[in-house]
Amino acid sequence: MSEQILILDFGSQFTQLIARRVRELNIYCEIHPFNKIPEITPDIKGVILSGSPYSVRDEGSPRVDMGLFRGKVPLLGVCYGAQLLAHTLGGEVKASKHREYGRAMLTHHSHSALLDTVSPITQVWMSHGDTIVSVPESFKIIGETDSVKVAAFHIEGEQTYGIQFHPEVTHSVEGKNILKNFVVDICGCAQDWTAASFVESTIADLKARLGNDKVVMALSGGVDSTVAASLVHHAIGKNLYCIFVDNGLLRKDEYESVLHSYLDMGLNIKGVDAKAHFYGVLAGLTDPEAKRKAIGKAFIDIFDQEAHLIEDVKWLGQGTIYPDVIESVSVKGPSATIKSHHNVGGLPDYMKLKIVEPLNTLFKDEVRAVGRTLELPEAILKRHPFPGPGLAIRILGDITAEKVAILQDVDAIFINGLKTRGLYDQVWQAGAMLLPIQSVGVMGDERTYERVVALRAVTSVDGMTADWAHLPYDFLADVSNEIINRVKGVNRVVYDISSKPPATIEWE
Structure with missing residues (x-):
């Protein structure tokens, strides 16, 4: 990636939404936890500090060294990020007398690059329990609401800004304009990160990484694995070995129709009829988690068996997408397990394969855009999500043919x-x-x-x-x-x- 915006995550529920809004502007960005900051290289054109469920007044609340960014790249603090800037640089943050959630009208009356092109009075979305009550002399207040005196500020002499509202949510009517002002006008990003540019650069990268190595990949008929396989196929052709397992839990006639679609795409794919095996391991199981685990293990067993029939495989291809990656390194750790993930996860250590995940920087809508650039069938790209365990978790109770x-x-x-x-x-x-x-x-x-x-x-x-x-x-x-x-x-x-x-x- 030639240029990008770095988003530091302090645990906000809206952090991914900031990234999506920046991506919609055709600018590449990455989310990193506040305590795992990458090196600030020349390709990082700006930094956004996210919101957070924490209070800057709490002992042990998330902190970063602002010296890593201030004066080096443009910096935008959103909600908690703005309060953290004020708090660490000599301002005062207090608990609000009334928690500030919901719509508010932002008024700005002084010229500012951040609020340029934004209406003098515009609706924004507040979501915070603390508020900035005073700022250092170097802070210039550039926006306020009826209840929030310091709704937006600019530190004079540097490209550092803070806002106590969330521009990334649709309730902030001109929020996307504000983000565009920051990433395009202030940070100088070129807006040239598109699906077409991603396809071109990713295929070139895959060719360089994989060379003449063989890659094995399990396909499900879903969007993510299909688009990932297509990218790898464009890079290495027949050295990609795809396996499509019929677990007996697919939709009616799906195995035949999807396999036919893959063959039409030119993929080197093998279909495996394993219905009897899956029905056997599921016999008598009624607990949803037990069914999921049995299906996951059965899939790994079948996939491992088929992969071993291919000589000298070095890589395992996967359709991992960006939300999966973000979740695995989130500020608060992986979410509490409501139920095991619908899609089968990692393979056992004994397979000893290196991993290639060409979609691990993309959101779902971006995956579909890449698929259209690759001219994949709309029937696959528009396909509804379907759980990895298939109909097994749509049949309550035990499974029979x-x-x-x-x-x-x-x-x-x-x-x-x-x-x-x-x-x-x-x-x-x-x-x-x-x-x-x-x-x-x-x-x-x-x-x-x-x-x-x-x-x-x-x-x-x-x-x-x-x-x-x-x-x-x-x-x-x-x-x-x-x-x-x-x-x-x-x-x-x-x-x-x-x-x-x-x-x-x-x-x-």
Whole structure:
């Protein structure tokens, strides 16, 4: 990367959003924990200090040596970052009498490069319990709200700024302009980091790193692994060996259709039918975590077995994306385990392979942009996220081939219905759950006692939070009728209207 913005993370829930906004300006940026600061090299054009759940007044709250940046590169403190600048340089930060959350109107009346092009009065988003009450003489106040006297400041004689609001959230109406003023006008970034430039530089880097070495990679049919494989394929061609495992838990006909798509893309890929093996290890398991772990181990066993059939493999390719990397080195450590990650993680040490992760600097939307630059099929790029354990965690209770077949038929009717009615692209993720209960029904003049399925569809930006999709009633009625009439063994369909949080997207 020729130039970048460094974002120091103090634990804010919005840090990734700062990065996304900077990336949207076609400028490369990286997030690093405040206590793991990389060397400030000439390619770092500016530094942004994130917000934080901590208070600068607390003993042991996050700190950095401002001397590493001040006077060397432009510096922008956001919320906690601004309070930290004021606190460490001689100002005073106190607990607010009233915690300041939500919309506020920012007024700025003095010319400043940071607020240039921003309306004199503009809506911003506050989210802090402390506030700056006094600043040193070198600090020039450049913005205020009714309740926050020091809403924005500039340290005279240097390119150091602070703001006590969050420009990265959409509620700050002109927040993107403020960030653009900082990274483009103040830092001087060229805005030339695009999907096309990423593809060109990444393929060149992969060619140099991998040379004539062989790479093995597991593909899932999802966006991340497919785009990663395509990049590696463009670099080393047939030296990339792809493996697509049918675990018997995929969507209906998915194994055949995805394998066909990969062959059309020119990938060197082998399909492995391992349904019987997976059904065997899952037999009798009902606990969701036990099912996940059994599937993960079975996958590793199958993948290891297939990888050993390829001579002299040196590298393992993975579709890791940037949020995974950020989480693994986060300020507060990995999040509490709600449930094991949907996608199978690392492979055992005995495989002794070096790792290549061509997407580990990209967010999901950027991965899709790269895929379009590589001219990959839209059917893959627009595909909804699908859990690594597949239908095993959409069948509540034990797994049998019969239950999988029922759920595949139900899911196919639901997903195909969304596509036919033009609703598929409006939904982040959709699927059906087979519940471990039976229900009384009437078909013709006969009493039935058959299975219940729940349909689930959500809207989201990144999957971290999600709202249930408000699908048209007539569509749900048609899908329900079709499922009950066509899928033997199902006599009741319900629709899940739970949001995340408190519910997760998957049921298990």
